[in-house]
Structures are given as structure tokens and as C-alpha cells.
Amino acid sequence: MPQPGRVAARGIVLPLALSQFIASYAATNMNVAISAIAADIGTTVFGVQTAITLFTLTMAALMVPGSKLTDIWGRKTCLVAGLVVYGAGAVLATFAQGLGLLIAGYSLLQGIGSALLIPPIYILITVAFDDVAARARYFGVVSGAAGLGAAAGPLVGGLVTTQFGWRASFLLQVLVVAWIVVLARRIVDPPRPRPLPRFDVLGAVLAAAGMVLLVGGVLRTAGAGWTGGPLAWMAAGLAVLAGFAVHIRAREKKGEAPLCSPALFRDRTSNLGLVTQHLQWLVLQGSFFVISVFLQQVRGYNAIQTGLVLVPATIGILLSSAAAPRLARRHSQRRLIRAGFSTTTAGLLLLLALARADSGVLSFVPGLFLLGVGIGIMLTASVNLVQSSWPDSAQGEISGVSRSVSNLGSSLGTALAGSILTGAAHPGGHPFAVALVTLGGFALLGVLSALLIPRRDLTREG
Structure with a gap:
């Protein structure tokens, strides 16, 4: 189909980018409200950590089935259905009086909704834009929205939680989702190939x-x-x-x-790209969780104070995500992913060297900024690397696998970091350092994975 004009492109891409933004926001905004939520509903840090982990785990477990359903139900149908389920989960979480209802609304319903709505985002961009450069540009927009959502979660979540309570953060998501549903009416879903596949x-x-x-x-x-x-x-x-x-x-x-073709796991470039996606989300979510728990449990910060301390990471992600299209024109995706993991590792080392239980807030700035810059550099690069390894006919399946691998990384990052911190009576000092060292090890593994990516240049596509 012909490439849409700029106005038509905005009509397609805006609701898709907002959908990715809100799903990523939900994965990180909870971190700054851990103490407030635990005190309000009568649970522990481990209880809230479990809810956060189960949210990303639900997405990871259902992302590939959700992707397959786009071929059966239709991409736009899955997108809107996912938004509705997600919104219903946010409503339930808003009024949760205990951990069980919080898990039901946030972890399960919002996780299921995300698994339905995220795969169509990348598929709709693929089928809507024939031009490779335009497609890569809009992949960059959506990937940037993912990074922006993850980065904005702590700050916006902290502000809303401090001013109006943690429940208001879920209510805000309901309003945003309702807006996206209205915008999604303009999306045109091209006909799907026949016959429709049977669900595995x-x-x-x-x-x-x-x-x-x-x-x-x-x-x-x-x-x-x-x-x-x-x-x-x-x-x-x-x-x-x-x-x-x-x-x-x-x-x-x-x-x-x-459910997905075994052939999707036979391409070395794609496989290593998936590994880097998994590792970057593991490091991002794990680091945000460790630092948030440290600030709230050791330093005694409230939600907005925690969010403000994390602002350097937010700025780093925003700046590097904004520069992603320009960087992709000048450097290979392999080089960008390698640089991203190296910068992230340097950020974690600076946090270990400078941040202490009694150090000033400025001690967190250099490490957090480099952490954000590193993550932002490789978010778009990894997505482009994986998606560009496959023809249009495989985009639905590889999109689901890609999102599943990323969310599994988020889930494991939170679970792993939380097991180190919540397993100790006082989650500061040594456990805090061990958690960051562990995450730094995964970042170094990301550098190694990037070095192993073949040198064939898929990257000048974006």
C-alpha cells in the first residue's frame, strides 16, 4: 500500500506510541510508590515487588499468544481490546484494599491488556509503511515512547502519588487509555492473509x-x-x-x-538482538527497583523525592532516545548496542563508587545519567536489529517474541534484584552493592552479546 502522508501517519502512529508509552509507564511508576502502597494496603516491600514482577511476567507469558491473536482477530481489534482490558485493570487497582486485588487489577488484567495491545503496535507500523526509512523512523518513535514511558514513570508516578495518593496514578492511566481508544478509531487495519491460522x-x-x-x-x-x-x-x-x-x-x-515458528530462532543476528533486548530491560527494571527501594527504605524518601532523584536517568533516556534516528544513520546497530551497554555499565560503576547511605543527592547524578543514556541508546537499535532481520510476513510473530523476551527481562530483573534486597533485614549497604554488581554483570554480558552480532549492516535502515 502507498506510504501515508504526514497527517495520516500522525493519525496512525500517535495512538500506537501512546499505547506503548502507557504500558512502559505502568512497569516503572510503581517503584517510587513501594512504601506508600505497602503501608496503605497492609503488605510488605516483597508483596509490592511480587505485584510488579507478576505484571511484567504476565506480559512476557502472553505476548506471543497475543501476537498470534492479531492474525486471528485483527490488529486493530486486539489493540482496542487490550486497551479496554488494561483500563479495567487500572480501575480495579485504583480501588484495591489489599494485595490480592492489586495483583488482580495491576498484575493480571493490566498485564493481559498489555500483551494484547503491544504486538499490534509494531505490526501496524510494519504493514502501514512500505518505505524502509519511514518504517524505521516510526519504529524509533514507538521505541522512544517505550523509553519515555519507562523514564517518566518514576517522576510522574512520584509526583502524582505524593500529591494525590498512589491510587490516582492508576486513575490517570484510565484517562489516558480512554483517550487512546478514541484516537484509535482512525487506524485502518489492512486485510489479513487468508486462511486465518488456528490458535496453538x-x-x-x-x-x-x-x-x-x-x-x-x-x-x-x-x-x-x-x-x-x-x-x-x-x-x-x-x-x-x-x-x-x-x-x-x-x-x-x-x-x-x-504458536511461533521455530525458524524465528535460527537467525544469529536476530537471536543476539533478542538477547540484548532481554538484558537491557533486565538491567533497567532491576536498577530502578534497587535504587527506588534503597531511597525509600534506607534514605526514607517519599515518592516524589524518589522520582526526583531518578530524574537524571529520565533525562539521559530522553536525550539518547531523541538522538536515536540520527545515531542510526551514522553508526551500525551493533555499535550502538555495544556503546549502550558500555555506558550503562559505567553508570552502574559510578553509582557503586559515589552513592552511599549518607551521601548527598548529587552523588547519584553521574551514575543515573549514564545509566539512562546507555539504555536510551540501545532501545531503538535492538528493536530495529530484530525486526529488520525478518520479512514482512514474519513481523507478527517476531514482534510477539521480541516483546515477550523484553518483558521476561523486566520480570527477571525485578525478581532478581528484589530477591537480593528483600532477603535482607536492612536493604542497604552490602545488599544494595551486591544487587548493582549483579546487574553490572548482566550489562557486561550485553556488551559481549553485541560484539558477537554479525557485521552485516542492517542498520542504515534506521
Whole structure:
């Protein structure tokens, strides 16, 4: 189809970018309100951490099934349905009086809604824009919205929580989602190829169960350590995921449509791009959680104070995300991802060297700024690398896999960091340092993964 004009492009991209923004915002705004929520609904830091982890885990577990449903129900239908479910979850969380209802509304319904609404975002941009440069530009807009949402979450969430209470933050999401639904009426969904695929129910169950067991095992280490039950959970999760791999191969050999094609995992460039996506979200969410808990539990900061301390990271993400299109024209995605992880690692090292329980607020600025710059540099680069590795016919599936891998990283990052902090009576000092060192190790693994990406240049596309 012909490339839409600038006005038409805005009509398509604006609701998609806002949808990605609100989903990313929901993943980070809770961090600054941990203490307020725990005190209000009668739970603990570990309880709120569980809710945050389950939110991103629900997205990770259901993102691939959600992507497959776009081929069956339609992209626009899934987008709007996801927004409605997400909004309903936000309403339920607004009025939650205990951890159970908070998990039901925030972790489950908003997670399910996100899994439905996020895959159509990238698919609709792919099918709406034939020009590779335009497509990459709008991928950059949406990826930038993801980074902006993640960066703005602590500041906006902190401001709203301090002024109006943590429930108002969920109410704000309801209003934004209602606005997006109105804007989404202008989206035109091109016809889907026929015949429509059948949904792989067993594959969806195996994928979801494997991720839940794996992340659930990491969560349980907070109280039980890294042996016994938690280790058994993680081993079971890996076994179930291996069963999922066997299942989709067998289904494809029989001529039946699997939940996702095994061929998606045979391209080295795409696989390493997925690894970098997973690691960057693990480091981002894990770092934000560690720093937020430290500021609230050790320094005694409230939500807005916590959000303000995190502003340098927000500025870093915004500046580097804004520069992403220009950087992509000058450098390969491989180089940008490598530079992003290196900068992020330097930021974590500065936090370890300068930030202390009794140090001034300025001691956090250099490390947080570099952390944000590094994350912002590679957000768009990783998405472009993965999506550009596949033809249009595979964009639906690879979009779901990409988002699932990213959200699994977010979930594991929060669970891993939280298990180190909440497993100690006083989550400062040594546990804080150990958590940041651990996350720094994953950032270095990201550098190594970027170095292994083949040198063929997919990047001048954007």
C-alpha cells in the first residue's frame, strides 16, 4: 500500500506510541510508590515487588499468544481490546484494599491488556509503511515512547502519588487509555492473509507455564535461598520451555501452525538482538527497583523525592532516545548496542563508587545519567536489529517474541534484584552493592552479546 502522508501517519502512529508509552509507564511508576502502597494496603516491600514482577511476567507469558491473536482477530481489534482490558485493570487497582486485588487489577488484567495491545503496535507500523526509512523512523518513535514511558514513570508516578495518593496514578492511566481508544478509531487495519491460522492452545500453555515457573523460582529465592524449592521451580521452568520448543517443532512438521515458528530462532543476528533486548530491560527494571527501594527504605524518601532523584536517568533516556534516528544513520546497530551497554555499565560503576547511605543527592547524578543514556541508546537499535532481520510476513510473530523476551527481562530483573534486597533485614549497604554488581554483570554480558552480532549492516535502515 502507498506510504501515508504526514497527517495520516500522525493519525496512525500517535495512538500506537501512546499505547506503548502507557504500558512502559505502568512497569516503572510503581517503584517510587513501594512504601506508600505497602503501608496503605497492609503488605510488605516483597508483596509490592511480587505485584510488579507478576505484571511484567504476565506480559512476557502472553505476548506471543497475543501476537498470534492479531492474525486471528485483527490488529486493530486486539489493540482496542487490550486497551479496554488494561483500563479495567487500572480501575480495579485504583480501588484495591489489599494485595490480592492489586495483583488482580495491576498484575493480571493490566498485564493481559498489555500483551494484547503491544504486538499490534509494531505490526501496524510494519504493514502501514512500505518505505524502509519511514518504517524505521516510526519504529524509533514507538521505541522512544517505550523509553519515555519507562523514564517518566518514576517522576510522574512520584509526583502524582505524593500529591494525590498512589491510587490516582492508576486513575490517570484510565484517562489516558480512554483517550487512546478514541484516537484509535482512525487506524485502518489492512486485510489479513487468508486462511486465518488456528490458535496453538498447548503451545501457549507451555510457554506461559515455563516462564511462570522460571520467574516464580527466582521470586522464591528471597525467602528460601537459591537451593531446594526455588531451584526446583527454575529447573521445572526450563524443562517446560524445552518441551515448548519440542512441541512447536513437532507441530510445524505436521503442517500445523505452531504458536511461533521455530525458524524465528535460527537467525544469529536476530537471536543476539533478542538477547540484548532481554538484558537491557533486565538491567533497567532491576536498577530502578534497587535504587527506588534503597531511597525509600534506607534514605526514607517519599515518592516524589524518589522520582526526583531518578530524574537524571529520565533525562539521559530522553536525550539518547531523541538522538536515536540520527545515531542510526551514522553508526551500525551493533555499535550502538555495544556503546549502550558500555555506558550503562559505567553508570552502574559510578553509582557503586559515589552513592552511599549518607551521601548527598548529587552523588547519584553521574551514575543515573549514564545509566539512562546507555539504555536510551540501545532501545531503538535492538528493536530495529530484530525486526529488520525478518520479512514482512514474519513481523507478527517476531514482534510477539521480541516483546515477550523484553518483558521476561523486566520480570527477571525485578525478581532478581528484589530477591537480593528483600532477603535482607536492612536493604542497604552490602545488599544494595551486591544487587548493582549483579546487574553490572548482566550489562557486561550485553556488551559481549553485541560484539558477537554479525557485521552485516542492517542498520542504515534506521
